[in-house]
């Protein structure tokens with residue numbers, strides 16, 4: 001079968017090539033791929049900045065945002081041939097740490113977790129893949145190709161859970177949310193928050209194009225300047241840019257008792273203002289800054305429910321480009337108007 005593979009940490013090594021059929025040890029459920037979406041992590045892996053091949057191998061099958069159709073449910077009792085499924089990305093570490101031991105692999109403490117298409121397990125960018133039944137999430141067939149948006153939605157569900165957990169330390173009824181960044185995560189975060197009736201604002205760089213339009217279609221407000229100029233102090237900020245200045249501004253602008261949840265992964269940058277000033281703002285307003293990554297099975301379950309309640313037409317506008325697997329180079333290249341790029345392996 002064909003697969004998109006890479007030699008991790010070596011730039012320019014992505015290939016669409018023949019590899020053996022998936023090993024039965026990767027799971028008893030056999031799935032034919034329909035789609036795999038591309039995210040920033042995939043681009044970093046392709047650029048040689050990230051990723052690990054399985055032990056004893058030099059190449060890794062890429063892809064962690066999946067959608068496929070069950071060909072053979074194997075030993076699984078809850079799946080049937082023809083079901084649409086998406087695969088959970090992370091697996092608990094083998095020790096396991098206390099959090100992995102209780103199924104909270106998203107909160108892994110020792111860093112020895114593995115991740116499909118990223119860290120030591122093959123991903124989903126192959127014509128067929130196998131998965132353990134307990135890590136296959138059934139997707140509503142009426143979602144069609146939009147089921148490939150399930151994985152990014154799990155990241156948001158976990159982030160909101162973190163925000164609400166922190167908020168429980170005092171009386172707190174959050175009403176306003178600012179999302180910084182209007183990529184797939186930011187836009188899906190705004191959409192999910194609207195489901196719960198929050199007043200939602202999204203801030204991003206684009207002044208025109210599909211992003212402001214998509215935000216307004218949610219009944220949310222779009223901003224394109226600085227976080228410091230939005231004109232109100234949000235109860236919650238979900239930070240999706242990973243940009244130093246946006247993070248610092250967010251910590252300054254958050255309302256009293258508010259929570260800033262960081263989901264973006266950036267690097268470097270020059271401190272835009274004194275750390276003690278930022279800390280003093282947090283102290284005097286009882287703010288919490290919480291980081292959030294990945295998702296466990298509970299978040300996948302909840303994300304499936306949330307995604308199913310979002311407007312399908314709106315969701316379909318998030319996928320701005322479909323590419324064939326053989327065009328992996330174009331798929332892994334970020335273009336200005338891209339929101340979500342999907343590599344399509346088969347028809348739904």
Ligand SMILES: [Zn+2]
Nearest residue numbers: 093097100108
């Ligand atoms: Zn662990």
